[in-house]
Amino acid sequence: xxxxxxxxxxxxxxxxxxxxxxxxxxxxxxxxxxxxxxxxxxxxxxxxxxxxxxxxxxxxxxxxxxxxxxxxxxxxxxxxxxxxxxxxxxxxxxxxxxxxxxxxxxxxxxx
Amino acid sequence: xxxxxxxxxxxxxxxxxxxxxxxxxxxxxxxxxxxxxxxxxxxxxxxxxxxxxxxxxxxxxxxxxxxxxxxxxxxxxxxxxxxxxxxxxxxxxxxxxxxxxxxxxxxxxxxxx
Numbered sequence: 001x002x003x004x005x006x007x008x009x010x011x012x013x014x015x016x017x018x019x020x021x022x023x024x025x026x027x028x029x030x031x032x033x034x035x036x037x038x039x040x041x042x043x044x045x046x047x048x049x050x051x052x053x054x055x056x057x058x059x060x061x062x063x064x065x066x067x068x069x070x071x072x073x074x075x076x077x078x079x080x081x082x083x084x085x086x087x088x089x090x091x092x093x094x095x096x097x098x099x100x101x102x103x104x105x106x107x108x109x110x111x
Numbered sequence: 112x113x114x115x116x117x118x119x120x121x122x123x124x125x126x127x128x129x130x131x132x133x134x135x136x137x138x139x140x141x142x143x144x145x146x147x148x149x150x151x152x153x154x155x156x157x158x159x160x161x162x163x164x165x166x167x168x169x170x171x172x173x174x175x176x177x178x179x180x181x182x183x184x185x186x187x188x189x190x191x192x193x194x195x196x197x198x199x200x201x202x203x204x205x206x207x208x209x210x211x212x213x214x215x216x217x218x219x220x221x222x223x224x
Contacts, residue, residue: 032211044154044203044215086154090211096142096159097211103153 002027004089006102013077014110021072021105023061023087032090032097033070035061039083047072047085057081077109113138113206113214121220124194131190132219134204139184144213145177148201157202160187194223 003026013019025031035047048056050063050070061072070087086104090097114137124130134143145157158166158179166179180188191198199222205213 034212036213043217044205044213046212046214049212088213096161097207098159099144099156099205099207099211099213101146101154101156 002031002089002091002100004087004100004102006085006087006105008105009103010106010108012108012110015079016076019074019077019081019107019109021085021087021107023070023072023102025068025070025087025089027068027089027091029091031063032092033061033063034088034090035059035070035072036086036088036101037083038086044086077107079109079111082107082109113140113208115204115206115214115216117202117204117216117219119219120217121222123222123224126195126223128194129190129192130194130221131188132202132204132221134187134189134216136185136206138208140206140208141184142207143181143187144205144207145179145187145189146203146205148203148218154203157189191221194221196223199223 005024033050036044037047038044059074063070084104084106087102089100116135118133143160147155156169157172158168160166160179160181162181162184178190201218201220203218205215
C-alpha cells in the first residue's frame with residue numbers, strides 16, 4: 001500500500017531563512033507526486049507537481065527515487081509563505097488516479 | 112481549472128442526526144473524491160465517487176456511515192449518518208481534472224454536539 005510521510009507537524013523559520021519541508025513516500029510503482037498548500041481561510045490548492053519540474057512562488061521539489069523523497073524547498077522564506085503544506089502521492093487505479101496525502105506540515109514564517 | 116462549490120459551508124448538528132453535504136462542479140468530471148480533514152491530522156480520503164456506480168470506500172469508512180450519491184457528472188453528495196462528536200471535522204470534495212491534479216471545494220465545517 002502507498003504511504004506518504006511528512007515527519008514535521010510544524011516548521012517555524014524567520015523571514016529570509018531557507019526552508020525545507022520533508023516528504024517521504026512508499027509506493028511500489030512509479031509515483032506521481034504533488035505539493036498542495038492551504039493558506040489561512042483559503043481552499044486547498046495545488047502548489048506544484050513533480051513532472052512539471054517548475055518553480056512556483058520560489059518553491060521547488062525534486063523527486064529522489066533512491067531516497068523515496070519529494071522534499072519542498074525554498075531558499076528564502078517569506079511571511080506570505082506561512083500556510084499548511086500537504087505532500088500527496090497519486091497512484092493509478094482502474095484508469096483513474098487515487099490520492100494519498102501526508103498529514104501536513106504547518107509552516108510559520110516569522111518577520 | 113474548475114469551480115467547485117459545497118453546501119453547506121458549515122453546520123452544527125446534534126448527535127444521532129444525519130447531514131448531507133453537496134458538491135457541485137462547473138464541468139463534467141468522471142471521478143469525485145470525498146475527504147475528511149481533522150484539526151492537526153492528515154487529509155483522509157473517505158471514498159471515490161464514480162458516476163453511475165457504487166462509490167469505492169477507503170479502509171475505515173463504510174457506506175452505512177457515509178453514503179454517497181453521484182447522480183450525474185457534475186454533482187455528488189456525502190451523508191454523514193448517525194453523527195457523533197467524533198465526526199466533527201471539515202469535509203472536502205475534490206475532482207481530478209488533469210492526470211492526478213486535485214481541485215478542491217471550499218469545505219464543509221461540521222460540528223456535532
